Amino acid sequence: MKRLALVLALLASPALAQIGDTTYRLEDPTQEQRAREIGRELRCLVCQNQSIEDSDASLARDLRLLVREQIAAGASNDEVMRFVHQRYGDFVLLRPPVNTATLLLWATPVLALAGGLFAIWRIRRRGAAAAAGVGEVELTEAERARLAQIVPAPDSKGDHRA
Amino acid sequence: MSTATSRRNLLIFAPLGVALAGGTGFYLMLRGLQDGSFNPRGVPSVLIGRTVPEFSLPPLESSGLPTLASADLLNLPGPVVVNFWASWCVPCIIEHPHLMALHRRGVPVYGVNYKDRANDAQAFLTRHGNPYTRLGMDQPGRVAIDWGVYGVPETYILDRQGVVRWRWAGPITPELMSQDVNPLLDRLRA
Numbered sequence: 231m232k233r234l235a236l237v238l239a240l241l242a243s244p245a246l247a248q249i250g251d252t253t254y255r256l257e258d259p260t261q262e263q264r265a266r267e268i269g270r271e272l273r274c275l276v277c278q279n280q281s282i283e284d285s286d287a288s289l290a291r292d293l294r295l296l297v298r299e300q301i302a303a304g305a306s307n308d309e310v311m312r313f314v315h316q317r318y319g320d321f322v323l324l325r326p327p328v329n330t331a332t333l334l335l336w337a338t339p340v341l342a343l344a345g346g347l348f349a350i351w352r353i354r355r356r357g358a359a360a361a362a363g364v365g366e367v368e369l370t371e372a373e374r375a376r377l378a379q380i381v382p383a384p385d386s387k388g389d390h391r392a
Numbered sequence: 393m394s395t396a397t398s399r400r401n402l403l404i405f406a407p408l409g410v411a412l413a414g415g416t417g418f419y420l421m422l423r424g425l426q427d428g429s430f431n432p433r434g435v436p437s438v439l440i441g442r443t444v445p446e447f448s449l450p451p452l453e454s455s456g457l458p459t460l461a462s463a464d465l466l467n468l469p470g471p472v473v474v475n476f477w478a479s480w481c482v483p484c485i486i487e488h489p490h491l492m493a494l495h496r497r498g499v500p501v502y503g504v505n506y507k508d509r510a511n512d513a514q515a516f517l518t519r520h521g522n523p524y525t526r527l528g529m530d531q532p533g534r535v536a537i538d539w540g541v542y543g544v545p546e547t548y549i550l551d552r553q554g555v556v557r558w559r560w561a562g563p564i565t566p567e568l569m570s571q572d573v574n575p576l577l578d579r580l581r582a
Contacts (some may be wrong), residue, residue, distance in 0.1 A: 275435055275542035288507070289542055292533055317437040317540045 254295045256302060265298045268310050272297075273324050281324060420460035425547060437559035438540050439548070441519040444474075444556060445538040447492045449528025452505060454514045460502050460528035471580035473573075474548040475524075476536055478508045479516035481544045484561035490564045490573075499577060503527040506536050506544045549573070551580045 256262040269283030276287035282294055293314065299311045314322055326332045369377065424430025444465055451459035465472065473494055477484040495501050503524035504511045510529065518522075530536055541547075542561065549558040558576055560568060 277432060289533075289537075292537060296534075296537065315439060317537060318542070319436060319540070321435045 254291070254298050256298050261301050262298075264307060265294075265301050268297050268301075268307055269294055271311065272314055272325055273322050275318060275322060403466065422552055427524045431433050431562075434561060435540075435542055435558070437548075437561075439556040440559060442556060444548075444550070447535045447538060449504065449530055449535060452510055452513055452529055454510065455517060455522065455527060457522070457524060457527040460504060462528040464502070464526060465550055468500075468550070468552050468554065470500075470552060471517075471557075471577050472502055472550050473577075474502045474508050476504045476526050476530075476539075476544050476546040476548060478506045479512040480508065481506075484545045485520065485549075487545055487563035487565075488520050488523070490566075490569050492521050493569075493571075495523035496523070500525045504535065505529045506541070507531060507533050514575045550581070 256265060264360065266283055270281045272282045274282045274285035274287055274290040274293075275278045276289050277285050280290075281295075282290040297310055297314075300313060305313070311323075319324060320329075320332070326335060330338050420431055421432075425432075444462055447464045448461035448463075449459055452458060460474075465474070473491070474493060491501050501523045503526070505527060508529070508531070513529070528535070536546075539546075543565055546563055547560045548556050551557050556573065557580065560572070564573065
């Protein structure tokens, strides 16, 4: 029974952790929802692979509070994002913007697809060319004579199937 | 036929070439990691080439040092160093001798004390020495956010016009002093 309680407690702890930081919550649920949406788009610069909404770093806490302050003051989502972006640059955005530095990053899927299609096209064309070549090329006299040596003509009397 | 064959033979070297390019890149990354010129976790500063945002900070009363505001970072007689630090920050102790050296050489080092207690900050300066000619207290860390600071220590070099020319996130090392800080200060003073 004791063990069961312990197991249950251990199972419950990640769920509790999910609730997260309750210190900074906006009264208005729609505003809080917006704050979370923004927070999930912003990288925590300390832990770097977490959003500020998921991170426990003190800078992430500060930024969470800052996002909520701005929303409470009536800023739009874009305005809040711009505020943070102006200070921390593209790095803070978990969804990188399209610009000259990130063009290759964004173009990679298209380039990979195009490369694959090109490879398929090349292979098919080569196959078709090879198939076409066999039927069309005429044998020279010398080749014909050599072929006759190896394979008896269809009208020959020899019966090698016997 | 022979050109096609030789082209196909060349293709055999393609994977080798890719491996070579990858290996060279990896080697350069490792070397950069070692001498500090490459930092995969480094966040480039937005402030480079721009003047600092407007701010004013309260002073550390016990130190008797004048405080720091954005107005103090315009129209300067020479380049200045701005250093974000805290008494609870261990790398700050490591880089501290370099700030002291700059101070002794007459380079103005301005400090922003980040999320610290006044007593602790004062104790740090008393124990390790004070390199700062101006010192502002940023207890809420809001000025640091405006600068794009994401940890302490962080160090900035500003030119005479107050334009940020260099930023380093992390402790200053002897290599950084000789390769970046000193040459840049010399250039900005010229």
